[in-house]
Amino acid sequence: MRLTDDHRSFAATVRSVVDTQINPYVDQWESEGIFPAHDLFPQLGKYGLLGIEYDPEDGGEGADHSYTMVACEELGRIAAGGVSMAINVQANMATPSLAKYGSKELRQKYLKPAIAGEMVAAIGVTEPDTGSDVSALRTRATRDGDDWVITGRKLYITNGVQADWVCLLVRTSDEGGYRGMSQIVVPTSSEGFSVARKLDKLGNRSSDTAELVLDEVRVPVANTIGTIGRGFQQQMEQFVIERMSAAYSIVGQIDVALEKTREYLKQRTTFGKPLASHQYIAFRLTELAARNDLLRHHNQAVCEALMAGEDITRMASIAKWEAGRLVREVADMCLQFHGGIGYMEETWTARMFRDARLASIGGGADEVMLQVIARIDGYPLG
Ligand SMILES: Cc1cc2nc3c(=O)[nH]c(=O)nc-3n(C[C@H](O)[C@H](O)[C@H](O)COP(=O)(O)OP(=O)(O)OC[C@H]3O[C@@H](n4cnc5c(N)ncnc54)[C@H](O)[C@@H]3O)c2cc1C
Structure with missing residues (x-):
């Protein structure tokens, strides 16, 4: 999938919101065990980030799914998984069914204020x-x-x-x-x-x-x-968007983790040379970056298939499963190559190590994703 200048400019806007209105505050929110959704969401609403694909009549932006993918990837760069997850719940997990199947009255009463960030969903x-x-x-x-x-x-x-x-x-x-x-x-x-x-x-x-x-x-x-x-069937459709929003965000989360680790390892020396110059470390991190590129390309293929109206159940399950596995491995390796400081609470690696663990459980565990894929592939699982 070829991203356009418009996608890149949108990504830059989302990144600037993350850098100025979210990341400076996440340490405080983490220590308080909660973030102020009723303060943050209206700010995100002003940038149209809570209703990217929704109907302008409901206050949405009326954009296509590729902009959701771009936004989620940037939100993955938030320095606390809890905040990006909460935003994804509001924008891509609790509201898609209401936007697609809800009556006009219901959308006006509950979706419109959620898109504006005035109501938390x-x-x-x-x-x-x-x-x-x-x-x-x-x-x-x-x-x-x-x-x-x-x-x-x-x-x-x-x-x-x-x-x-x-x-x-x-x-x-x-x-x-x-x-x-x-x-x-x-x-x-x-x-x-x-x-x-x-x-x-x-x-x-x-x-x-x-x-x-x-x-x-x-x-x-x-x-x-x-x-x-029809609630089960509608929820299954909603789950597909939920799983893709998680997989998109994880690509951004991995990007930033590998960037930060590479920069740290250029400074830190052992045995007379920077850690980043040890071939094992450089290759290991490059391998993870390459796998993240594969995930990004798979995500883009899912996004295109979704926009073409195809059934993406199998592709989305693969994306969610691989994203969960990969982000856990990346979190582990980034912590490992930081050494002792990586295990300290003062270093971002400790938080990422904890946060990343959820990716293989929430929104459908790895084994549930494999069950979906195996059934589609014809295994008689019952
Ligand atoms: C931080 C957090 C936030 C969450 N947010 C939400 C939310 O907003 N809304 C919501 O509705 N839910 C939410 N969840 C729930 C989440 O989706 C569930 O935890 C998840 O679906 C797993 O369900 P369970 O915990 O009941 O585990 P169980 O269903 O008891 O499964 C336990 C484990 O068994 C394994 N397993 C399950 N089925 C199979 C199988 N068929 N074959 C082999 N192994 C299998 C998996 O490893 C699984 O992790 C959240 C969970 C967490 C931890």
Whole structure:
């Protein structure tokens, strides 16, 4: 895929937002265990970063998916994985279904303010008893006249403490399995909705991750996104965008890690020469950079296929799986070649080592990606 001058100019704008409005503050946010979403998101909204592909009628930019790819890659350069993940949740994980399938009223009420950064959004799929197997989720919405009455729990919900609304995947019938689920916009101010706890995590510490409790929460049936009963299928489509936004961001995260490591290793000497001049180190880092280039090109191929309207499920699963594996290896090698200082909290490598671990779990674990690919390839996994 050939990027244009327009893409490059957009990338420069996003990089400048990251350098001036995000990176100077992330150390503080990491130590506080939360970032100020209601302050940061309106700033991102002004630059159009929270609704790149969405309809201008809803406040979006109406751009094509290649600009999402470019933006995510630049957001990957944020010096804390928690902040880039939280932005991705707002822009590419909690809102795509609403943008594509939501009614005009629902989009005006919830999508428009999310694109402007005035409302914080979260995506609620995972539950205490089930994550990888979405077909086993139990949170239930029962119809009562023009309302849904929802009871259940959601776990590990990013932006969960600060969210104004959650795109919630729930059961709306007793059919079981993949049938009878719906996506519903649930305002967090609803009676019966509560944040049970803010979770203490290994990494991505600046991102607030919550356990949510819904105890007979009443919301209008009109808050259903798209067709009642099609929630699983809509969420699977949303997952594809989620997985690609993660894979795009990881390319940027790896770029910056390898750049910083190379510069450090040019200064640091052992056995009379800079570490970067030891062939083993230079080759090892070059190998990782080459693999990141392959991932970038694969991502670009997925982006083109998506824009052409093709089914990208297999390609996106490969991207997410490889991105998770690669970023963990890069984080490990960058820390290793820094030596003792790399293990210290004062060096960025320590945070990256912790943050990168999530990439192979969140949004579909590596094994789930392999399951999707293996099934498409015809293995009888059941
Ligand atoms: C920091 C963080 C943020 C998150 N944010 C959100 C969010 O915003 N919204 C949301 O809904 N969820 C969120 N999640 C949840 C995340 O998507 C799940 O943790 C993930 O899908 C795995 O589900 P699980 O934790 O229930 O693990 P389980 O489903 O119990 O699986 C455990 C492990 O088993 C292995 N495994 C699973 N299935 C198979 C298989 N078929 N074959 C072989 N091995 C397998 C995998 O290694 C997996 O990691 C977040 C998680 C974390 C840690």
